[in-house]
Amino acid sequence: MARAARSPGRARAAPGAAGGIGFPAPVTASTPKDPSAAPSARAPRAFPVRTEKVRCVVCGADEARPYRGGMYRIGATSFDLVRCACGMVYVNPSPDGPTLGAMYDDPDYYTHGYNLGVETENYFARKDELLAHYDGVVAAYERETGLAKGALFELGSAGGFFLEAARRRGWKVQGVELSPPAAEYSIRELGLPVFRGLLEEAPFPPASFDLALADNVLEHTTDPQRVLQKLRELLRPGGALIVICPSYVNSPYFRAMQLLQKLVPRALLGPQTLKLLKFDGADNGYPYHILEFDLRALRTLAERAGFTVERVERSVPLPAHLFKARAPTLAQRLQRAIFRTLYGGMRIGALPGARVRLVLRPAPGA
C-alpha cells in the first residue's frame, strides 16, 4: 500500500472508544462547532490537570527508568516518558481519567496539529483526498484478508472517511468515536452509524463484525489489553482485526535522535522535520499518546488477547511538507531520499518500523 505511506490519514485518532476502557465520558457537553471550519486562533482551554502514577500495561512493573523528560505539557504541568525493563515506553505520571476526558472533549482536537506534523492541512479539509486514499486502503485490506462486503467496524472512526470509503465498496459499516465534534460530523455530513462514546458502552453483541480496524488508537488508551480483548469478542469466526500504531518514539531512530540532536545542525533538518521528529525544542502538545509501543509489546498484547499475528508490516509516514512540496529545496530532496530509503528498508523487514501494522486473527479456541 504505497498510498498508505503518502497519506497516513489521521495520524492521531481519538481513542475512539478504544480508549474507551479507562476513559471517562467527556466532561462537558459543549456545542460542537463545525470541525471543517477554519481553525480559530487558539487560546488553550483551561481545565483542572491531575496526574497519577501508572504501571507498565505490558508487564505490570512500576520500575521504569527516565526516557525523555518534559515530552508533553498541559498548562504548567509537564509530562515525562519512561521506559520499562520490558521495553514498553509510556507517560508516567499520566493524566488521570477526568483529565484525559477533558483533553478529548476539546472541540479543536481534530483540527489542531492532531497529526503530529505529518500532514499540514486540516483533517476535514482533506475529505476528498482521504476518501480516495481509503478506497485503496479498503481494497488492499480485502485482498490481504480475503474478506469483502461484510460487516466492518472501526474503533476511533474520526470524521468517518474510512467508513464512508468502505461503505461505498459494499461493506455494512459501524464506527465508535469519542471526540464529539468528529463523531457528529460523520453522522451529520456522511450519515454514518457511529456510536459516540466508549467501546465498552457501545451496544454491539459479540461476533458482530467480519473486519475491524484500530488505526492510531491503542497508544491513546489506558488499557490496550482490554481493548484488544473486546475487539476479539466483537469479531466473527474467520474475521480479522487490523491494528496500526506509531512506533517511532519507542524505536532506535528516536533514541539516536536523542543522542544526535546536539550534533546535527538544526538548520539542515528544518523546523517542520524537527517538529515531526519531536525535537523542535518546544513541547509536543498534550499527552495524547500515553503509550509508545514497539512491535514486541504489540505482539505480546495481541497474543494475550487471543489473537494470532498473521502479518506484520513496518513503515514510516512520509511527511506532507516534504512529499507534497511543489518545488522542494535541496535539503528537502535529501530528506525525501532518506525517508524513501528508510521506508524501503522497513517494508522488507530489514529495519525497525516507525509505524507498525498488524493483521490479527482470532486464535483457534481462544
Ligand SMILES: [Zn+2]
Ligand atoms: Zn513492562
